[in-house]
Amino acid sequence: MPSLLSCFCFEAVMKRDGGELARPGATPAQAPEQPDSPPVKPRALPADAPTPGAPVITLHATPATLPLPDATACTPAVAGDEEQTGCSGSAPAVAEEDQLALALGDMPGESSVDAVSHPQQAPGAPVVQSAGPPAEEEPMVLPIPKFKTAKGSPHAATSSNLGQHPRLAPVRNSTISLAFTATSESRPGSPAARATLRPPAPKALVAALTNLNTAQPVDPVADLTVIRAAAVHTPDVLAPAMADLVPVLLHTMRAPRLGTARAAIQTFSDVFQSAATSPALSAAACAAVADDSTPSSSGLLALMQKATGSDINSKRISADANNCLITMVESLPAASLIQMVYNYCSSSKMHIRVRSKAAGLLAAVAYKTAATDLPAMDKPTMSTLLKAVEPLLEAGSACVVPVRKLVVVVYSAFIAQPALHVGPPAPGSPRKGNRRSLGGTSRSPSRDGGGSSTGSITSIHVPEDKDPRTKAEEAWAGFVRMNVQPPAAAVIAATVARDGPAGAELIEAAGAEGFQFSIPLPGSFHLHRGPAYRRTAAAMVKKNVGDLSAEQLAGKVVFVRADLNVPQNKETLAITDDTRIRASLPTIHYLSKAGARVVLSSHLGRPKGPEKKSSLEPVAKRMTELLGQEVALAPDCIGEEVKKAIAALQNGQVLLLENVRWHSEEEKNDPAFAKELAAGCDIFVNDAFGTAHRAHASTAGVADYLSPKVSGFLLKKELDYLVGAVESPKRPFAAIVGGSKVSSKIGVIESLLGKCDKLVMGGGMIFTFYKAQGLSVGGSLVEEDKLELAKELMEKAKAKGVEFVLPTDVVIADKFAADAANKVVPVTAIPDGWMGLDVGPESTEMIKKALSDCQTILWNGPMGVFEFPAFAAGTNGISHLLAELTSKGATTIIGGGDSVAAVEQAGLAEKMSHISTGGGASLELLEGKVLPGVACLDDA
Ligand SMILES: Nc1ncnc2c1ncn2[C@@H]1O[C@H](COP(=O)(O)OP(=O)(O)OP(=O)(O)O)[C@@H](O)[C@H]1O
Numbered sequence: 051m052p053s054l055l056s057c058f059c060f061e062a063v064m065k066r067d068g069g070e071l072a073r074p075g076a077t078p079a080q081a082p083e084q085p086d087s088p089p090v091k092p093r094a095l096p097a098d099a100p101t102p103g104a105p106v107i108t109l110h111a112t113p114a115t116l117p118l119p120d121a122t123a124c125t126p127a128v129a130g131d132e133e134q135t136g137c138s139g140s141a142p143a144v145a146e147e148d149q150l151a152l153a154l155g156d157m158p159g160e161s162s163v164d165a166v167s168h169p170q171q172a173p174g175a176p177v178v179q180s181a182g183p184p185a186e187e188e189p190m191v192l193p194i195p196k197f198k199t200a201k202g203s204p205h206a207a208t209s210s211n212l213g214q215h216p217r218l219a220p221v222r223n224s225t226i227s228l229a230f231t232a233t234s235e236s237r238p239g240s241p242a243a244r245a246t247l248r249p250p251a252p253k254a255l256v257a258a259l260t261n262l263n264t265a266q267p268v269d270p271v272a273d274l275t276v277i278r279a280a281a282v283h284t285p286d287v288l289a290p291a292m293a294d295l296v297p298v299l300l301h302t303m304r305a306p307r308l309g310t311a312r313a314a315i316q317t318f319s320d321v322f323q324s325a326a327t328s329p330a331l332s333a334a335a336c337a338a339v340a341d342d343s344t345p346s347s348s349g350l351l352a353l354m355q356k357a358t359g360s361d362i363n364s365k366r367i368s369a370d371a372n373n374c375l376i377t378m379v380e381s382l383p384a385a386s387l388i389q390m391v392y393n394y395c396s397s398s399k400m401h402i403r404v405r406s407k408a409a410g411l412l413a414a415v416a417y418k419t420a421a422t423d424l425p426a427m428d429k430p431t432m433s434t435l436l437k438a439v440e441p442l443l444e445a446g447s448a449c450v451v452p453v454r455k456l457v458v459v460v461y462s463a464f465i466a467q468p469a470l471h472v473g474p475p476a477p478g479s480p481r482k483g484n485r486r487s488l489g490g491t492s493r494s495p496s497r498d499g500g501g502s503s504t505g506s507i508t509s510i511h512v513p514e515d516k517d518p519r520t521k522a523e524e525a526w527a528g529f530v531r532m533n534v535q536p537p538a539a540a541v542i543a544a545t546v547a548r549d550g551p552a553g554a555e556l557i558e559a560a561g562a563e564g565f566q567f568s569i570p571l572p573g574s575f576h577l578h579r580g581p582a583y584r585r586t587a588a589a590m591v592k593k594n595v596g597d598l599s600a601e602q603l604a605g606k607v608v609f610v611r612a613d614l615n616v617p618q619n620k621e622t623l624a625i626t627d628d629t630r631i632r633a634s635l636p637t638i639h640y641l642s643k644a645g646a647r648v649v650l651s652s653h654l655g656r657p658k659g660p661e662k663k664s665s666l667e668p669v670a671k672r673m674t675e676l677l678g679q680e681v682a683l684a685p686d687c688i689g690e691e692v693k694k695a696i697a698a699l700q701n702g703q704v705l706l707l708e709n710v711r712w713h714s715e716e717e718k719n720d721p722a723f724a725k726e727l728a729a730g731c732d733i734f735v736n737d738a739f740g741t742a743h744r745a746h747a748s749t750a751g752v753a754d755y756l757s758p759k760v761s762g763f764l765l766k767k768e769l770d771y772l773v774g775a776v777e778s779p780k781r782p783f784a785a786i787v788g789g790s791k792v793s794s795k796i797g798v799i800e801s802l803l804g805k806c807d808k809l810v811m812g813g814g815m816i817f818t819f820y821k822a823q824g825l826s827v828g829g830s831l832v833e834e835d836k837l838e839l840a841k842e843l844m845e846k847a848k849a850k851g852v853e854f855v856l857p858t859d860v861v862i863a864d865k866f867a868a869d870a871a872n873k874v875v876p877v878t879a880i881p882d883g884w885m886g887l888d889v890g891p892e893s894t895e896m897i898k899k900a901l902s903d904c905q906t907i908l909w910n911g912p913m914g915v916f917e918f919p920a921f922a923a924g925t926n927g928i929s930h931l932l933a934e935l936t937s938k939g940a941t942t943i944i945g946g947g948d949s950v951a952a953v954e955q956a957g958l959a960e961k962m963s964h965i966s967t968g969g970g971a972s973l974e975l976l977e978g979k980v981l982p983g984v985a986c987l988d989d990a
């Protein structure tokens with residue numbers, strides 16, 4: 051299944067962004083290294099380029115020749131709405147905001163900050179007087195959608211061709227209706243706000259561009275204020291700087307300091323606002339944004355996230371971002387917008403989820419503002435957009451919503467195109483579709499009365515009263531005549547039809563084109579082997595540590611991320627299962643033998659900070675025994691002592707760093723922390739399959755600072771096995787999901803529903819489902835905020851015909867302890883004060899029966915608290931059944947630290963087809979998600 055194989059994208063880009071620009075005061079020579087300096091594109095230096103190290107600007111005019119109003123040289127710029135600032139280079143430090151309050155959505159002192167007039171303000175300086183926040187946010191009235199005909203004359207879209215369409219309306223109302231409401235007064239770039247900006251001094255503009263472009267220590271708000279003023283008063287002058295300035299602005303939007311981020315958003319907005327009056331600025335800005343496949347894309351995504359309030363709960367910044375997006379989309383020609391969507395979808399530099407989210411959001415904004423002249427698009431542009439959908443499809447169901455949004459945009463273009471209609475193809479024109487497979491008939495695609503053969507059919511007109519099958523046929527016919535790629539055509543057509551047998555027939559039709567294609571409507575799409583599969587399969591091969599020779603490794607310091615997160619006895623901290631340690635040995639042994647100096651890193655548990663019980667000390671001991679050589683334990687994973695210990699390593703020696711999760715920056719994938727982790731190391735080997743689904747500093751972030759970056763033997767082995775086994779499973783295919791990580795695994799169930807024939811629930815997972823059904827679960831493990839999801843999942847399973855096996859009886863306990871009193875009760879009779887800690891005997895029998903004919907079984911998460919013998923029967927029962935089924939030819943895969951421990955404890959590990967060190971990771975792989983720990987590695 052290609053969706054599995056399309057898990058390998060690059061997230062490094064995201065890790066680098068987000069840093070804050072340097073503070074004013076320091077000279078360039080004194081400036082500290084900027085790990086997260088803005089992504090200024092490398093450019094060829096002109097003949098008269100300054101010497102290396104000197105500031106480089108890309109404004110191709112000298113200050114003396116700039117056609118700017120005469121004004122004083124660098125004058126202190128004035129406060130942004132939330133930060134005070136001064137003249138760049140000599141200004142006082144930017145005032146800190148109350149970030150905590152902002153994060154809570156409260157804006158303390160907002161109005162007082164707005165009212166601040168800068169004490170150092172001098173005549174001639176650009177002045178910003180914020181209009182201040184309006185008393186109440188009111189929804190911005192969006193323009194009535196205006197579409198152009200193919201000839202370019204605008205006409206208003208009508209409710210019959212947009213809003214009331216049965217397929218569009220629900221999507222618009224749900225997924226498309228993002229929080230795109232804002233206050234028109236607060237809209238950056240509004241005439242009132244812009245009128246407060248005075249013309250900038252030429253020198254100040256040059257200085258600001260220089261500062262921003264060279265990432266010198268600057269006060270970004272001061273510089274951005276100057277740029278804003280230039281955007282308003284001298285937009286043509288600013289145009290040549292756009293190629294470099296846009297990435298800087300996008301980068302700065304990610305600054306942790308909200309005032310800085312907001313200043314960048316406002317500047318971006320001003321640039322696009324002025325684009326309306328300056329064709330030169332417009333062209334340059336659009337080109338720079340459309341070319342946004344650089345690391346700065348994550349900046350644009352940050353803007354979108356802010357607009358939807360998904361990354362920061364600050365109303366003002368959200369309103370600004372909202373308006374900025376709308377301004378930008380309104381300014382962009384459709385082709386640029388399409389290009390951006392396409393860039394997002396196809397950029398291999400970004401995480402697939404980031405890409406799809408960005409593409410979907412852009413499409414949604416475009417649709418909401420109706421600013422794009424999609425119906426006027428020519429065929430190549432339309433094809434480009436449709437092709438953009440494909441990588442998302444390959445990424446599987448994680449991308450369903452963005453795909454839907456794109457589909458809506460594309461489809462709206464078709465149905466709003468009155469000049470064109472469906473008809474038979476021109477004689478002799480290539481026929482890509484397979485009409486026969488669409489139900490085996492030879493019905494004409496023009497049976498909606500769309501008419502006679504025009505010979506150049508480019509659209510589909512699907513009346514609302516058609517049945518799904520007819521809609522699908524007509525959609526399909528229209529798309530294939532536009533030479534649209536079959537998968538995209540099929541998905542779009544099927545989305546139009548949404549359900550019914552048409553979907554199945556489209557699968558056949560696509561199959562006839564060489565694509566095996568299944569659309570388990572209305573949920574997820576997934577492709578099977580075909581050209582698309584082969585493409586992604588080729589792209590997934592990563593360089594392996596075995597590709598590095600002893601010569602390349604000898605004397606090198608190799609940072610190895612392993613998953614040594616082993617189960618432990620909660621009281622004695624003794625390791626209860628060392629599978630993960632043993633599994634990591636081949637890589638360490640290979641490196642050590644080759645003369646490398648091995649710096650080993652891992653997490654253990656989910657600690658909140660340094661604590662004895664999550665120390666890797668027991669792991670270091672056990673590894674020393676198993677490896678047959680000393681594995682020293684560093685006191686921490688970063689810091690001076692650690693640096694010394696690394697520097698003291700001899701060839702072949704192994705140093706284990708302390709629990710990397712003692713630092714909260716690890717899980718935030720903080721770039722500075724990742725850089726610190728990588729300090730003193732040369733090469734990155736990721737062997738932590740169990741943690742490869744986490745985009746953390748030690749699993750993905752460090753890859754930005756080390757090269758080469760390769761997979762370890764374990765990671766490779768896991769991928770080779772799991773991808774092969776679940777890509778085309780022998781059926782019936784069942785998944786068993788149990789354990790205690792309910793919130794992180796319940797979401798996986800949705801995509802499992804699209805892949806498995808049977809789904810068995812166990813462990814702590816089941817009680818959320820019971821509660822969702824209105825049952826009382828006593829003190830059992832429940833995720834209250836997942837009750838709705840649980841309900842939906844049960845309904846979806848039913849709709850999809852997936853056998854959803856939920857235990858009917860449970861073993862309950864009066865406390866969470868090995869010596870707790872226990873009894874078996876039906877799930878309808880769990881008394882208050884008792885908690886379910888295992889599935890009951892009746893359920894175990896039921897599960898055994900359900901699994902007995904399965905040919906592939908993936909198990910993650912024990913059925914109960916197997917660590918306590920009184921609650922281990924369910925887990926042991928399933929372990930024995932799987933061992934037996936394996937002996938009869940079934941493929942059994944056990945994944946997860948505790949699940950493997952349970953099977954080991956039962957002495958049955960050897961009898962399973964594959965013991966995977968990854969629980970969540972193997973589920974996410976099955977789900978078709980990107981594994982960031984793999985994506986960041988070098989391609990083979
Ligand atoms: N009904 C239950 N209530 C509470 N805890 C449970 C219950 N059933 C099982 N567990 C606990 O779940 C834990 C394992 O869950 P977990 O989801 O971590 O599985 P895993 O196999 O380790 O997978 P992963 O590697 O993804 O963490 C075990 O420690 C077990 O005691």
Ligand SMILES: O=C(O)[C@H](O)COP(=O)(O)O
Nearest residue numbers: 613615740741947969970
């Ligand atoms: O046990 C696991 O699944 C891995 O070690 C990852 O742990 P996490 O779920 O705490 O990230």
